Amino acid sequence: MTTVDTIIAGKYPAKSHARRVAESLRPHYQGTTGVIYLEAQKTRLIEDNDEPVPFRQRRPFFYLSGCLLPDASLIYDIGSDKLTLFIPPIDPEDVIWSGLPLSATEALKLYDVDDVLDTTKVNSTLASIASAHGGKAIAFAMADQVSDGTEFSGYAEADFSSLKSSIDQSRVVKDAYEIALLRKANDISAKAHIAAIKASKSATNEREIEGAFISACIANGAREQSYHPIVACGENGATLHYPKNDAELTDPVTKQRKSNVLIDAGGEYRTYCADITRAIPLGGRFAAETRQIYKIVLQMQTECIEMLKEGVQWEDVHALAHRIAIKGLLELGILRGSEDELFAKRISVAFFPHGLGHYLGMDTHDTGGNPNYEDKDSMFKYLRVRGRLPAGSVITVEPGIYFCRFIIEPFVKSPELSKYIDTNVLEKYWSVGGVRIEDNIHVTKDGYENLTTAPKVIEEVESLAL
Template structure:
């Protein structure tokens, strides 16, 4: 297998993606013709300010172009398979401040498209009579754009087609995720090196982001979660500014983004370099959950079944510790384990951290599956996170303690010893293959190895 750096020397396979999307449209409508139309994200000013807002490229546009430029447009003729990218022309006043923009010739050499023109030609290109319909995305078409020359306009199927096609990654997309993972692993290691002597969560967030930027991954895939002590029980903790003194553990959920593709990695480790007995017991249970569930992955595996296995192992572990009591079958049936694992086992990963195509059902009345972001079979070529966790969140657990249906399975006296653990989550990014899987995440999670790094051994 070629290294990801070798793969990334080539072009992002935009034409291949466009053909896949067109094929999806034809499966839904065998006689589909016409033109795919997409717009890049627009540059916008900060409200009450003359500076630009932070730019994030539209993922639908990027998937069919590989182009990160703002204020651009794209068309793809289904019949001829011709793709055209429209980029902003030179604006003399803008050049004074920002330098020369990308030229048409440079864009053609960089992006996998058939033609490059400037955005002042979009209207005339669309005005040319077209026999088939135009396929676009609702609320992502500029006011000055007209589709009057097309026989019809479809604002629904293109978005669906791109979202479904994005689930299965090609080699180039996997290479981008590998790169994001490799650099993110370096950043996770840097946090391990600093945690014992840091005073505040924000120091560690800075260390993570700084390491990513220094190694060529400038953007973050999401807002980092740097949660110490009981704050680790908050699933999407955002403060990242609490002191570390007196806390047992740190949960670090952080990943860089490289060329629009994300890493999503979580590690939990002892701030002192050595887990407390309670923390180690929970960590070992979560690590077993991840190991068993990851080994169940291969093309066609049912994600719901794997998620259920995570709960079964969590129940077994919590029973051994005396936190839960009763039969494992009754505890699972009552859904009491949801108090300790309230979220889904994982999600698809790609251009979005919570990537498209998972078919979640947040209206599911079964609490064990309600927040599962992926349902059904997992195909080969998908990248999915496996991120089991056990949490001791008072806000979530205390209502269970007041409900006789659940309280009968929880030993509140034993539970008291575990609040300080906060929460333990371990998350890797897994490429699903026909026969199994490949773990794309190299960040350290072995307890002894983490301890050596924290203690400078």
């Protein structure tokens, strides 16, 4: 049986990615050929310090190399289908402090490339390829990722504008190896979410829950985080990207323990990201109002996920989430009016202001979504993905309902819109803050595959929190 660990024990499929990008670039070198040149992230020192800035590999470079070394380069000769990795030569002084670096022989065994040379040979290799193609090849690179001294003389053209978009679009559809990496990141993050739920039982501050999550990620092989975790208790959960993670879990005025915590966090595994959100109860049981909202959000997510398959229009899925939210808030008495009128007036945007999800991969908000932030329609303005979903894409499905005074009060004060919200009923729900439930979904030809295993059924979450 093929397992995730079996798949990722092999080489990252850099060569097939290079071919995919080359095919995307074909209209730009029609009738000739091309060369792709990319550089890894540079080693940089922290300002006023001799320590390096924390390293994060450039994603375009990793996509075509699978290599996490800084200061490296790669060349893909499209005409000869040859991928060459260039790694820094040995620096004797650095060996004293950091040990021997990876050798060319070792790198050739590790990475899906045809040759490994040291970086002093980049220019001579570029010149040799240009000569072999009779000066007709086009060099594709990114202007802001080319070191001074890199030479493209001998090429018909140096194109600095086409490569990024070609890589971005190529990255949308994942292969089996990438799906395995994303599943691994999700499996580790699920363990970390469980650790965070358990830690919440005795925690007194948001940061203790964050610490439990990060610790579990590191212990299970995800040393880096996909993004800074969000740990937001009570009304802090109404802030979509709450950044502080330092609030006490007990209200300083009432001395009562707050009712719930929203945790949005994911570990990164070999540059691939998990992005998972859960709402958990403090004290083992959800408060009545939180439980009501949780059920609505879970239904929003469940029905939206069930829509997913190749070719589905993402805007339609997002609209369904709003219609379910409207129905649920009507049943609670927070909203009033007809479902169609509330949808037409975009009243649900007051409670669900963000997009339903985004592509996921090497970046949390991954490439290729083609958002339209100039959209005048408030329901769709913040959608990070527009259009039809291709098979092989991975997308987050993260509906939420929030009770943010800053967002809701303009609706309440509007002469036109205030009639749709019952402020007396609304008053009971401010303490909920926000509930968001987020999973990572692999879109397939005929349906979907949920990569996220973190618990979300109310009874299971409560049993862990008791």
